[in-house]
Amino acid sequence: MEFDTIAAISTPMGEGAIAIVRLSGDDAIPIVNRLFKGKGGKELKDVASHTIHYGLLVDPKTEEVAEEVMVSVMKGPRTFTKEDVVEINCHGGIVSVNRVLQLVLNLGARLAEPGEFTKRAFLNGRIDLSQAEAVMDLIRAKTDRAMNVALGQMEGRLSNLIQRLRQEILETLAHVEVNIDYPEYDDVEEMTHNLLLEKASYVRSEIEKLLRTSQQGKILREGLSTVIVGRPNVGKSSLLNSLVHENKAIVTDIPGTTRDVIEEYVNVRGVPLRLLDTAGIRETEDIVERIGVERSRQVLKEADLILLVLNYSDDLTAEDENIFKAVEGMDVIVIVNKTDLPQKINMDRVRELTKGHKLVTTSLLEDVGIDELEESIAALFFDGSIEAGDMTYVSNSRHIALLNQAYNSIDEAINGVENGVPIDIVQIDFTRTWELLGEIIGDSVHESLIDQLFSQFCLGK
Numbered sequence: 001m002e003f004d005t006i007a008a009i010s011t012p013m014g015e016g017a018i019a020i021v022r023l024s025g026d027d028a029i030p031i032v033n034r035l036f037k038g039k040g041g042k043e044l045k046d047v048a049s050h051t052i053h054y055g056l057l058v059d060p061k062t063e064e065v066a067e068e069v070m071v072s073v074m075k076g077p078r079t080f081t082k083e084d085v086v087e088i089n090c091h092g093g094i095v096s097v098n099r100v101l102q103l104v105l106n107l108g109a110r111l112a113e114p115g116e117f118t119k120r121a122f123l124n125g126r127i128d129l130s131q132a133e134a135v136m137d138l139i140r141a142k143t144d145r146a147m148n149v150a151l152g153q154m155e156g157r158l159s160n161l162i163q164r165l166r167q168e169i170l171e172t173l174a175h176v177e178v179n180i181d182y183p184e185y186d187d188v189e190e191m192t193h194n195l196l197l198e199k200a201s202y203v204r205s206e207i208e209k210l211l212r213t214s215q216q217g218k219i220l221r222e223g224l225s226t227v228i229v230g231r232p233n234v235g236k237s238s239l240l241n242s243l244v245h246e247n248k249a250i251v252t253d254i255p256g257t258t259r260d261v262i263e264e265y266v267n268v269r270g271v272p273l274r275l276l277d278t279a280g281i282r283e284t285e286d287i288v289e290r291i292g293v294e295r296s297r298q299v300l301k302e303a304d305l306i307l308l309v310l311n312y313s314d315d316l317t318a319e320d321e322n323i324f325k326a327v328e329g330m331d332v333i334v335i336v337n338k339t340d341l342p343q344k345i346n347m348d349r350v351r352e353l354t355k356g357h358k359l360v361t362t363s364l365l366e367d368v369g370i371d372e373l374e375e376s377i378a379a380l381f382f383d384g385s386i387e388a389g390d391m392t393y394v395s396n397s398r399h400i401a402l403l404n405q406a407y408n409s410i411d412e413a414i415n416g417v418e419n420g421v422p423i424d425i426v427q428i429d430f431t432r433t434w435e436l437l438g439e440i441i442g443d444s445v446h447e448s449l450i451d452q453l454f455s456q457f458c459l460g461k
């Protein structure tokens with residue numbers, strides 16, 4: 001494919017020791033070559049691929065030195081985009097990095113759109129769509145586990161699995177064609193029937209397995225959305241603060257669907273908690289009070305985890321009981337706080353209300369019980385057993401939606417075979433499954449979807 005040469009600042013904006021301006025395209029090397037003055041008149045267009053060079057950038061208009069740089073030259077196709085790539089390492093200030101960018105733009109490079117480097121890697125066949133999406137996940141990963149999942153996907157673990165399933169479907173369809181073409185054999189009908197049933201069941205069970213990982217995969221990727229509820233003064237803010245202080249809190253600003261929303265993540269034993277509406281909780285103390293009962297029920301419904309806080313040194317009230325009702329059927333951990341004070345709460349009643357949920361007692365003031373609480377959160381999520389290691393997780397909602405559709409169409413095919421539906425109808429469901437799986441790796445996706453996906457990337461990626 002033929003593309004123009006793009007350029008962007010590939011490191012975060014702000015002050016740092018170094019910043020990188022990256023170029024990709026046929027003119028990447030000639031453009032930087034015109035700016036670069038190396039020791040002894042070294043020309044970048046003559047250097048070997050995958051080498052780095054110290055020198056100065058000189059503005060060809062003013063002939064003034066613009067910046068002192070290290071330049072990496074990487075010739076396609078052994079690069080991320082498969083095109084010629086040049087990375088200019090310059091000083092990390094906003095002025096210097098913009099000056100370098102401006103110089104290369106003046107010489108004909110075009111400012112890259114967000115995600116355009118990765119998009120080129122995809123369009124040039126270096127990676128498939130699910131791998132491109134993994135690059136984005138990798139940048140945004142908030143825990144080691146999430147990062148491992150993204151790495152696995154980037155290496156093509158999910159792609160390989162999907163490709164294997166598609167191959168199975170294709171071979172089955174080919175087999176069926178052959179059977180139809182040679183109807184002179186007596187048992188052809190039964191053979192076709194059995195073959196279809198066997199293959200379809202296999203594909204369905206594999207899709208089902210993948211879908212079973214999606215809940216955890218999604219949580220690893222997006223965080224376990226967590227709401228702390230309880231009456232005023234029971235210790236909700238204290239709990240929030242303990243969780244944040246004991247763990248690394250990560251504040252992210254995610255472009256795309258949740259543009260401009262600042263989210264707070266806390267890494268609890270490898271489980272990223274996304275503290276829902278944190279700012280709101282902090283500012284006004286009480287989420288129910290702030291947004292009204294109806295809305296707060298809605299927020300509660302969307303939560304993956306509820307931390308329900310009670311006061312050990314106070315009687316249970318009707319309000320406490322109502323909160324239990326509001327979170328019925330959800331994943332709840334009940335926290336009885338302020339155990340350093342004299343007991344007033346009726347623990348038998350608390351246990352009744354808690355039913356099958358986990359119950360933890362804490363004194364946040366004296367730092368007691370937080371460990372147990374964190375263990376309970378991790379256990380709830382990982383079932384105590386699963387280590388992310390070798391699993392292929394599906395974590396991306398686009399993939400999950402496609403897998404669900406693929407599951408339905410292969411299920412339809414199985415029903416068809418079992419109920420004696422004509423083969424050509426069953427073939428349609430088979431083909432549909434094949435197409436849907438293809439969309440995951442970008443085989444049959446619409447161009448507008450591709451644009452939309454890549455636009456969610458950060459600039460310079």
Ligand code: GDP
Binds near residue numbers: 232236237285337362
């Ligand atoms: P919220 O209204 O539910 O957010 O409760 P806060 O976290 O603001 O806590 C209310 C008060 O209880 C504050 O004065 C806290 O210092 C205090 N508090 C929180 N946890 C404990 C605890 O475990 N023991 C004691 N004695 N006081 C606590």
Ligand code: ZN
Binds near residue numbers: 235236238285
């Ligand atoms: Zn509070």
